[in-house]
Amino acid sequence: MATALITGASGGIGATFARELAKRKYNLFLVARSKExxxxxxxxxxxxxxxxxxxxxxxLAVPGAAAQVFQATSERGFAVDILINNAGFGDYGAFCDRPLQRxxxxxxxxxxxxVEMTHLYLPHMRQQRSGSIINISSIAGFQPIPYMSVYAATKAFVLSFSESLWAENRDYGIYVQALCPGPTQTNFFRTAEFPTANGQTNMDNGASPEQIVHESLKAMSKNQPTVVAGGFSNHLITTLPRFFPRETxxxxxxxxxRKMAEG
Structure with a gap:
């Protein structure tokens, strides 16, 4: 029976991946901060x-965490067939006003x-000439996002990195995907400290995690390296930068x- 390793698995997209892969009879190794x-x-x-x-x-935000995960799966006898790098977070606000540590x-x-997780688990997949890696990027990776500057930059990295690995490893029977959701019904925006009104952010009406995971696994069956998930509007958002000057x-x-902060 194949095994999936999922980071950020305690809720949202990560937990949804776990439920869907369990239905498909994958063994699971789940990683997150919330033990309960x-x-x-x-x-x-x-x-x-x-x-x-x-x-x-x-x-997983502390240095050396990936090595701890790898050691744990090795010691417990899990050979990872699907690696889902889902853990991540964002932060909202002007860069100079936000805590540097964050x-x-x-x-x-x-x-x-x-990167460390991918580098640790990819060699075994190459040896077996099979395996899949799904890295969670975002539609924010397709253009700069003022007031989420670092987050958008990290997701641009994940997008480019994943597409490159897809091309490098396809001849080894390994599939790599950059999954790029738009706004999704998770705790992302609250964790990022988006402005709220009556307990809600104006980004809460996004796609369900189930929709995102469905589109991801469907694309995996078709060997598609880049998946813009969550509806037509997200495809439009990622396409517009091709037709207008970047400064525009x-x-x-x-x-x-900026309007989000102003209400």
Missing amino acids: KLQKLAQQLQDQHKIQTDILVQD QTQMVQLNVTTL VVGLVEKQF
């Missing part, structure tokens, strides 16, 4: 689908840990995101 949520999800999926599950409580932790988690696009985005 991981244990509950792992037990539920193990009982429901008769698969093997294991968890690791790990903060920005560097974002780079560590969204970029450095993702970033200027329009700046006005839109």
Whole structure:
């Protein structure tokens, strides 16, 4: 039975990937910071689908975290067939006003840990000449996003990195995907400290995590390296920068995101 390793698996897109892959009879190795949520999800999926599950409580935003995950899967006998690098977070506000530590932790988690995880698990996949890696990027990776400057830059890295690895590894029977959702019904915007009105952000009416995961796994079956998920409007957003000067696009985005703070 194949095994999927999912980071950021305690909720949102990560937990949805876990539920869907459990239905497909994948064993699961789930990683996140929330022990209680991981244990509950792992037990539920193990009982429901008769698969093997294991968890690791790990903060992936600290240096060396990827090596801890790799050591744990090796010691516990998990050979990873699908790696889903889902863990990540964003931050809203003018760059100079936001805490520097939060920005560097974002780079560590969204970029450095993702690269390290990929580098640790890819050699085995090459040896086996099979395997899949899904890296969660974002439609924010297609253009600069003022007031989310570091986040958008990290997702642009993930997009470029993943597309390059898809081309490098396809002759080895390995599939690599850059999954690029738009606004999704998760805790992302609250964690990023977006402005709220009556407890809601104006980005809450996004796609469901189930829709995002469905589109990702459908694209995987077709060997598509880049997946803009969550509806036609997201495809439009990622296409517009091709037809307008970059300064025009970033200027329009700046006005839109500044208005969020102004209400």
